[in-house]
Amino acid sequence: MLIAIVDDTPVNLIVMKSLVLRLGEHQCVTFDEPLPALDWCLQNSPDLIIVDYMMPGIDGLEFIRRCRNEERLRDQPILMVTAASEREVRYAALEAGATDFLIKPIDKYEFNPRVRNMLRLRASMSAVSRRADELDQEVKKAVEAIHAREHETVVRLARAAEFRDPETGSHIVRMAQYSELIARCLGMPDAEREMLLIAAPMHDVGKLGTPDHILLKSGRLTPEELLVMREHAMIGYEILKDSTSPVLRMAAQIAASHHEKFDGSGYPFGLAGEDIPLIGRIVAVADVFDALTSQRPYKPAWSLEHARDFLLQGRGSHFDPRCVDEFLGAWEEVLRIHSRNAD
Incomplete structure (x- = not known):
């Protein structure tokens, strides 16, 4: 001593x-x-x-x-x-x-x-x-193990949806990283950003319940088929909503809100402005941008500049203006994410 x-x-x-x-x-x-x-x-x-x-x-x-x-x-x-x-x-x-x-x-x-x-x-x-x-170290290790299992559950569910959807695995990686980037620029706390990065890939898990003849159709959907396709938002919410995991509950909220539009013309609830959860507004920008710049069976990939113009045109109508501004304001990082996770 x-x-x-x-x-x-x-x-x-x-x-x-x-x-x-x-x-x-x-x-x-x-x-x-x-x-x-x-x-x-x-x-x-x-x-x-x-x-x-x-x-x-x-x-x-x-x-x-x-x-x-x-x-x-x-x-x-x-x-x-x-x-x-x-x-x-x-x-x-x-x-x-x-x-x-x-x-x-x-x-x-x-x-x-x-x-x-x-x-x-x-x-x-x-x-x-x-x-x-x-004891503190043991608790941290136990919490990390729980988070790892949660992450694995999310990834496996997202991959299950991916097997039925013509979207690529790189899409869910890119859109999750775009979402985290927007959240970071908006000043979201670290813990919430990390959770968003894990939860965002679950946004379309409800497509597990979409019939193949609609989900995999290469042509334009009929109005009736479009209504069925849109049900995937609520199907995803129902799959995830009752989980005890905060990550899966966040994923449920994303699934239900990422197709809402800032002017209230989206679905499934027709929410407008800040009535749409922030994470839904963030993922809407990230998901649409990456969907536009990705090749699909029914369309070629748009150029990054063309997709950027689309976001600007939808600023304040389809998309939250702040989310668009922060996303485009970090354009160099957007390009790095796109290049790093190419299909």
Whole structure:
């Protein structure tokens, strides 16, 4: 253990240091001035501080207060050395944060057990702190494992939808990264952005319930077929909505809202403006942009510039203007995502 002794009387320092070193193989640092001692304690966090009350510069009470104001020294044991008659000082020391007292003149039969008890207390506190750190790491590992399983569930469901849909696997990767990019530019918190990155690929999972003759049709859909196709938004919501997983609940909200339009002409609910969940407005931009720039059985891929113009034309009608502006304002990153995840 590392022990700091602060006393302006050299004889007292010699006596206390000698007694401490007889208690075990501890390191002992002594100071005859309080301010240099305080600076050293704040930088080194000793396991025990023994400090005299009457000292030049600052007294022992102020020394203790300044130690307790430092986060690293909030719980370290501190012994205050006072004269037997200084009862009021001892009361004040307790208020300042002293752990225990030593009475002058120093008596080894009192000094040894009090210091030994303080060192045991410190050892117990250190053991509890280490165990808390170990438990914290175990909890983090368990949470990471849960998140990994959630992520795997999302990916597998998204892939199941992908097998039935002519869209490519790269589409769900790109549109998820576009979605995260927009969210980042909008200032969404890190945890929500990470969740969005995982949940966004689930946006069309409801297509699992769309009949093949409609889903895989290469020509234009009839009005009746279009109504059936649009049911995939609510089918996806129904598949995901009752999950206990926050990621899958977010995916349910995305599935139900990413075909809404800012002017209220979208589906399935005809929501408008900020009544549409923000994550739905974000994914709408990301999904449409990537769908336009991807080749499908029923259409060639649009150029990036053509798709960019489409977003601008739909700004305020189809799309949330803020989402469009942030997406196009990060155009260099958009190009990197598109190039990095080519079909």
